[in-house]
Amino acid sequence: NAGVTQTPKFQVLKTGQSMTLQCAQDMNHNSMYWYRQDPGMGLRLIYYSASEGTTDKGEVPNGYNVSRLNKREFSLRLESAAPSQTSVYFCASSEAPGNYYGYTFGSGTRLTVV
Amino acid sequence: EDKVVQSPLSLVVHEGDTVTLNCSYEVTNFRSLLWYKQEKKAPTFLFMLTSSGIEKKSGRLSSILDKKELFSILNITATQTGDSAVYLCAVPNNNAGNMLTFGGGTRLMVKP
Numbered sequence: 001n002a003g004v005t006q007t008p009k010f011q012v013l014k015t016g017q018s019m020t021l022q023c024a025q026d027m028n029h030n031s032m033y034w035y036r037q038d039p040g041m042g043l044r045l046i047y048y049s050a051s052e053g054t055t056d057k058g059e060v061p062n063g064y065n066v067s068r069l070n071k072r073e074f075s076l077r078l079e080s081a082a083p084s085q086t087s088v089y090f091c092a093s094s095e096a097p098g099n100y101y102g103y104t105f106g107s108g109t110r111l112t113v114v
Numbered sequence: 115e116d117k118v119v120q121s122p123l124s125l126v127v128h129e130g131d132t133v134t135l136n137c138s139y140e141v142t143n144f145r146s147l148l149w150y151k152q153e154k155k156a157p158t159f160l161f162m163l164t165s166s167g168i169e170k171k172s173g174r175l176s177s178i179l180d181k182k183e184l185f186s187i188l189n190i191t192a193t194q195t196g197d198s199a200v201y202l203c204a205v206p207n208n209n210a211g212n213m214l215t216f217g218g219g220t221r222l223m224v225k226p
Contacts, residue, residue, distance in 0.1 A: 042216035
């Protein structure tokens with residue numbers, strides 16, 4: 001099925017550990033995004049990639065890095081996990097920035113840092 | 115800084131009731147406002163509003179925008195248990211390349 005695939009779906013990390021969240025889309029979209037969702041906070045943008053080869057900070061980038069590996073894949077890395085990074089992470093893609101009808105979200109990664 | 119505030123935070127109703135969800139916003143250079151429904155997992159798109167006073171409708175859901183008073187409402191009539199979800203509104207963020215700034219959401223529970 002066409003869409004946005006995120007892995008893993010669940011992860012528990014110890015404080016200080018590192019990990020990479022993977023995201024891939026097969027819709028030939030140019031733009032990809034990483035959001036985090038905390039209770040009562042809606043979704044907040046961490047990083048985005050308007051097109052292959054570019055990445056930019058969003059609202060809450062501290063503690064994260066990203067890589068736009070190719071047009072399909074956009075990964076999010078936590079170098080040294082902290083309990084404050086416990087959240088649900090969503091990857092999304094769209095044909096272009098501002099193409100809101102075509103915003104497609106992945107099913108999310110629930111991350112717990114203990 | 116762009117800001118989106120939703121109310122109420124949560125709502126419990128019975129099947130058949132009508133509900134109204136609110137979204138107020140502060141954004142420079144407003145272009146549009148979007149509504150999403152989020153069940154267990156990813157948000158799914160409902161409506162995009164750009165003009166005041168023009169109602170968008172899809173089945174039992176409808177939404178309208180007031181650009182003068184800077185708010186939007188989402189109405190759901192004859193609610194069903196399948197309407198139970200978190201409803202999110204969002205506006206494009208001018209400081210981050212048109213990316214979306216989301217409100218905190220309204221959690222709706224519809225009881226049988």
